[in-house]
Amino acid sequence: MSKAREIRLSEEVVRAIEAHLVELSAGSVEEYVEAVLRERLRREGHLASYSPEEEREITRRLRDLGYLD
Amino acid sequence: MRKLALIGLDCADPVLLAELLPGLPTLRELAASGSFARLRSVDPPITIPAWMCMMTGKDPGELGVYGFRNRKDTSYAGLGVASSASFSAPAVWDLLGERGLRSILIGVPGTYPPKPVKGILVSCFLAPSTEVAFTYPATLREKVKALAGEYLFDAREFRTEDKARLVEEVVAMTKRRFALVRGLVSTEPWDFLAAVEIGPDRMHHAFFAHHDPRHPKHDPASPFRDALREYYQLLDQEIAALLSDLPSRTRVLVVSDHGVQRLEGGIALNEWLIRAGYLALKADSLEPGTRLGDLVREGLVDWSRTIAWGEGGYYGRIFLNVAGREPEGAIPSSEYEIVRTKLARELAAIPDEEGRPIGTRVLFPEEIYREVRGIAPDLLVYFGDLRFRSIGTVGWGRIHLRENDTGPDDANHAPYGILIDYPSEQKGGDRSILEVKDLILAHFDKEAS
Numbered sequence: 001m002s003k004a005r006e007i008r009l010s011e012e013v014v015r016a017i018e019a020h021l022v023e024l025s026a027g028s029v030e031e032y033v034e035a036v037l038r039e040r041l042r043r044e045g046h047l048a049s050y051s052p053e054e055e056r057e058i059t060r061r062l063r064d065l066g067y068l069d
Numbered sequence: 070m071r072k073l074a075l076i077g078l079d080c081a082d083p084v085l086l087a088e089l090l091p092g093l094p095t096l097r098e099l100a101a102s103g104s105f106a107r108l109r110s111v112d113p114p115i116t117i118p119a120w121m122c123m124m125t126g127k128d129p130g131e132l133g134v135y136g137f138r139n140r141k142d143t144s145y146a147g148l149g150v151a152s153s154a155s156f157s158a159p160a161v162w163d164l165l166g167e168r169g170l171r172s173i174l175i176g177v178p179g180t181y182p183p184k185p186v187k188g189i190l191v192s193c194f195l196a197p198s199t200e201v202a203f204t205y206p207a208t209l210r211e212k213v214k215a216l217a218g219e220y221l222f223d224a225r226e227f228r229t230e231d232k233a234r235l236v237e238e239v240v241a242m243t244k245r246r247f248a249l250v251r252g253l254v255s256t257e258p259w260d261f262l263a264a265v266e267i268g269p270d271r272m273h274h275a276f277f278a279h280h281d282p283r284h285p286k287h288d289p290a291s292p293f294r295d296a297l298r299e300y301y302q303l304l305d306q307e308i309a310a311l312l313s314d315l316p317s318r319t320r321v322l323v324v325s326d327h328g329v330q331r332l333e334g335g336i337a338l339n340e341w342l343i344r345a346g347y348l349a350l351k352a353d354s355l356e357p358g359t360r361l362g363d364l365v366r367e368g369l370v371d372w373s374r375t376i377a378w379g380e381g382g383y384y385g386r387i388f389l390n391v392a393g394r395e396p397e398g399a400i401p402s403s404e405y406e407i408v409r410t411k412l413a414r415e416l417a418a419i420p421d422e423e424g425r426p427i428g429t430r431v432l433f434p435e436e437i438y439r440e441v442r443g444i445a446p447d448l449l450v451y452f453g454d455l456r457f458r459s460i461g462t463v464g465w466g467r468i469h470l471r472e473n474d475t476g477p478d479d480a481n482h483a484p485y486g487i488l489i490d491y492p493s494e495q496k497g498g499d500r501s502i503l504e505v506k507d508l509i510l511a512h513f514d515k516e517a518s
């Protein structure tokens with residue numbers, strides 16, 4: 001996990017998340033916000049699913065497994 | 070509300086399973102008391118995209134995902150590994166979540182990086198390691214460790230002749246996965262479970278020749294001739310233990326994404342394209358096994374004289390070098406169909422070493438998909454209807470290869486997987502992998518009414 005920085009959310013949003021943590025399957029407000037933002041950023045192409053090193057390693061494994069050559 | 074548990078066995082094949090069923094009491098009972106159907110996979114019948122096709126009800130063209138690696142753009146080197154971000158269509162668990170139903174998802178290929186779900190998610194073998202965030206919620210990883218110890222996404226160092234170690238590895242992986250599944254279904258709230266075990270696929274690729282007497286590499290004296298059978302017995306025992314942890318009225322689906330067949334050899338796709346005048350390189354002598362992608366990056370493909378190039382793997386993908394689409398396109402767009410049709414005909418006619426036809430099928434994306442999104446291959450090639458691997462590497466000096474270019478491999482994929490539905494009033498027949506999502510939704514619709 002990369003280093004963290006603090007940001008501010010409105011009281012209204014935090015309360016809404018806190019009130020529904022169990023329903024949202026999250027252990028904390030931070031965990032939920034991080035997961036939702038990561039998913040959104042990946043979907044819009046602003047955040048990579050893999051680092052370059054991870055993608056090289058996954059590609060190597062997929063070759064090893066025979067899916068790629 | 071009756072729960073539904075989907076147990077995924079990657080690569081489980083209807084013919085192989087029918088052969089093994091007499092020694093598998095749990096699966097035999099599920100099939101006999103429920104239904105046992107062949108499940109037609111998508112084209113290509115490959116883990117990615119097949120599992121996500123099953124979970125979304127969308128074909129590869131609709132998803133715009135044609136394999137583990139896809140063209141990100143129309144450049145020659147722009148390939149990217151598929152991830153959960155590649156799949157924008159809602160999966161069945163997203164739709165169930167909108168209805169307030171909770172899911173437990175474990176090992177479903179195409180779920181890394183984990184997306185938020187209503188429920189919990191442990192992602193698949195495409196996770197780089199257990200050091201990254203591989204679960205939703207992120208804190209679930211501690212529970213995974215507590216339940217399964219060192220969690221194994223996949224068999225490590227798969228291409229090996231040390232078969233004894235590989236069996237131990239796959240068995241350990243499977244036991245830990247089922248320990249995790251049992252632990253989570255017993256302690257977490259859920260309505261829908263989807264748990265996929267990748268082990269059968271790994272065992273098929275490593276041990277199919279040891280099992281199948283018709284395989285060209287079969288050795289009846291092999292010490293591993295029963296490895297596949299014994300692994301299925303382990304699976305059967307693990308499934309029995311899991312079922313004992315589920316509420317008695319739980320509906321159970323045992324499914325696979327594709328089947329298996331013996332691998333009889335390989336066709337060097339790019340070697341053939343070079344010989345047939347479709348692909349031109351700037352290098353004269355190459356080491357056997359040179360990757361075309363490396364030559365592309367080194368500027369050693371003469372694009373001005375290249376009509377087409379290929380990607381290898383369990384099936385072949387052909388890309389045409391089209392003016393106005395590729396950076397140095399050599400085919401006028403007005404001649405695209407003429408060239409593609411001629412190439413497809415010639416690929417289909419490639420014979421075996423003895424000059425005999427091998428029954429290659431060449432597929433046109435727009436004819437097999439309801440929609441073609443992203444950048445699809447121009448042609449999909451099933452050499453020998455997938456009895457032959459597509460070898461993408463070059464420098465071999467010949468078209469026909471006996472061995473896989475990435476290491477020992479006994480098997481290729483087959484178009485039919487399995488669907489065991491228990492309990493079910495419907496018997497037999499063939500079903501489509503694209504029906505499974507609606508089958509699951511219909512179950513919960515019925516339960517809610």
